Amino acid sequence: MPKVWIEKLLDEPELYLLRIDDDQVKYFEATWDIPEGITYNAYLMKSDNVVVLFDAWKKDYADKFLEALSSIVDPKDITHIIVHHTEPDHSGALPKVLEANGYKAKIIGTAFAKRLLESLHGIKENVRAVKDGEELKIGNRTLKFIALPWLHWPDTMITYLVEDKIIFSCDAWGGYSIPERVDDSDEGVVERYLPHVTKYIVTVIGHYRKYLLENAEKIKNLGIVDDVKMILPGHGLIWHKNPQKILQHYANVGLGASKKGKILVIYDSMYGFVERSVEIAVDELKKLGFEPVVYRFTDKEALAVSDILGDVPDSEALIIGASTYEANVHPRIRHTLYELLDKANYEKPVLVLGTFGWAGVAGREIEALLKKSKFDHVGTIEVKGRTTDEDEAKIREEVRELAKRLGR
Numbered sequence: 142m143p144k145v146w147i148e149k150l151l152d153e154p155e156l157y158l159l160r161i162d163d164d165q166v167k168y169f170e171a172t173w174d175i176p177e178g179i180t181y182n183a184y185l186m187k188s189d190n191v192v193v194l195f196d197a198w199k200k201d202y203a204d205k206f207l208e209a210l211s212s213i214v215d216p217k218d219i220t221h222i223i224v225h226h227t228e229p230d231h232s233g234a235l236p237k238v239l240e241a242n243g244y245k246a247k248i249i250g251t252a253f254a255k256r257l258l259e260s261l262h263g264i265k266e267n268v269r270a271v272k273d274g275e276e277l278k279i280g281n282r283t284l285k286f287i288a289l290p291w292l293h294w295p296d297t298m299i300t301y302l303v304e305d306k307i308i309f310s311c312d313a314w315g316g317y318s319i320p321e322r323v324d325d326s327d328e329g330v331v332e333r334y335l336p337h338v339t340k341y342i343v344t345v346i347g348h349y350r351k352y353l354l355e356n357a358e359k360i361k362n363l364g365i366v367d368d369v370k371m372i373l374p375g376h377g378l379i380w381h382k383n384p385q386k387i388l389q390h391y392a393n394v395g396l397g398a399s400k401k402g403k404i405l406v407i408y409d410s411m412y413g414f415v416e417r418s419v420e421i422a423v424d425e426l427k428k429l430g431f432e433p434v435v436y437r438f439t440d441k442e443a444l445a446v447s448d449i450l451g452d453v454p455d456s457e458a459l460i461i462g463a464s465t466y467e468a469n470v471h472p473r474i475r476h477t478l479y480e481l482l483d484k485a486n487y488e489k490p491v492l493v494l495g496t497f498g499w500a501g502v503a504g505r506e507i508e509a510l511l512k513k514s515k516f517d518h519v520g521t522i523e524v525k526g527r528t529t530d531e532d533e534a535k536i537r538e539e540v541r542e543l544a545k546r547l548g549r
């Protein structure tokens with residue numbers, strides 16, 4: 142059962158978090174396996190005769206959202222609704238909120254959000270498009286709207302509450318999972334949460350990594366992050382004790398800052414042939430002092446591509462093993478590779494281990510794809526059938542070559 146949290150964050154201005162823990166979702170965006178779930182966070186601010194709602198929840202939880210809202214305020218009294226991003230995980234409940242509100246609230250978003258509110262929800266009355274950097278006095282507070290295009294859609298903006306140094310950030314600085322706290326006050330909760338943030342960044346925003354870096358720079362130049370008091374995202378933990386931690390984590394993932402020694406190994410093996418080559422590579426890696434993290438697709442195991450992607454940013458290098466399947470790359474690796482190159486296209490060294498029965502395709506196909514990407518292709522070894530002593534020697538040599546690229 143999705144749990145609902147209503148937490149007062151501040152007395153002046155009166156500020157509330159409305160969070161629902163979506164433990165029903167299995168595949169975010171109908172794609173990404175998230176057994177860890179996700180939260181949708183909306184916020185409500187009451188101050189000086191204004192009631193401002195920042196975002197909402199997914200449509201599935203519209204009734205629960207109204208119920209939660211109504212425990213703090215009569216929805217008719219909402220004067221402003223800030224729409225940071227119109228993706229329905231944040232905007233789905235809005236039509237019901239507006240109905241309960243009697244369509245009186247002023248709706249504020251970017252010009253792109255205005256268009257999407259109409260096309261997605263038929264909302265067109267009372268919508269005001271704000272410009273990047275525009276400030277609006279609402280009650281006794283100043284709201285500064287900052288466009289963060291492609292984090293995660295072209296419509297996306299964040300709000301900076303000027304007097305209080307608070308950022309409402311929607312998708313930015315969010316993450317997957319259902320943390321057992323609402324904020325970052327417990328170190329243990331934060332440490333357990335951060336890997337889910339990495340997975341979220343890569344799967345949801347990874348395609349727009351360039352904008353992630355550009356927008357981080359933009360925010361920095363605006364001078365609002367150095368002394369920010371709170372970051373209030375649309376998913377996951379809110380950052381009160383140490384907002385710099387999530388900013389730094391996003392920067393690390395954006396840059397692909399690696400953990401020394403971590404090598405990501407991904408392979409398929411139908412009957413154990415690729416596996417043999419991979420075992421040799423893993424053995425050589427360990428001899429060299431690396432710590433391989435291994436994902437395999439076999440007849441007994443198929444781990445989630447979303448988890449594989451989450452392990453890319455902090456890996457130093459990758460090894461991809463694949464069999465040739467009907468004159469192509471094995472379907473599981475084909476799919477993984479497609480997502481990898483699209484969502485986690487980092488400048489990291491990659492070694493390719495292919496095996497085949499009669500005409501090898503997997504190795505050179507993966508090599509061709511890598512050469513068109515940002516990855517640094519180290520080498521390809523194609524093994525015909527079982528791995529011979531000669532193949533083994535070549536594999537060990539290429540692993541040592543990979544290590545050299547990493548300065549070892």
Ligand SMILES: Cc1cc2nc3c(=O)[nH]c(=O)nc-3n(C[C@H](O)[C@H](O)[C@H](O)COP(=O)(O)O)c2cc1C
Nearest residue numbers: 410411412413414415464465467468497498499500
């Ligand atoms: C369904 C299937 C399709 C295959 N298609 C090809 C192929 O098109 N070309 C080829 O050279 N080998 C092909 N093979 C052979 C495998 O690539 C080869 O046996 C490889 O060593 C398998 O490694 P694995 O058992 O670790 O998956 C195919 C094997 C299977 C089971």
Ligand SMILES: [Fe+2]
Nearest residue numbers: 226228293312
């Ligand atoms: Fe989004």
Ligand SMILES: [Fe+2]
Nearest residue numbers: 228230312375
């Ligand atoms: Fe979202």
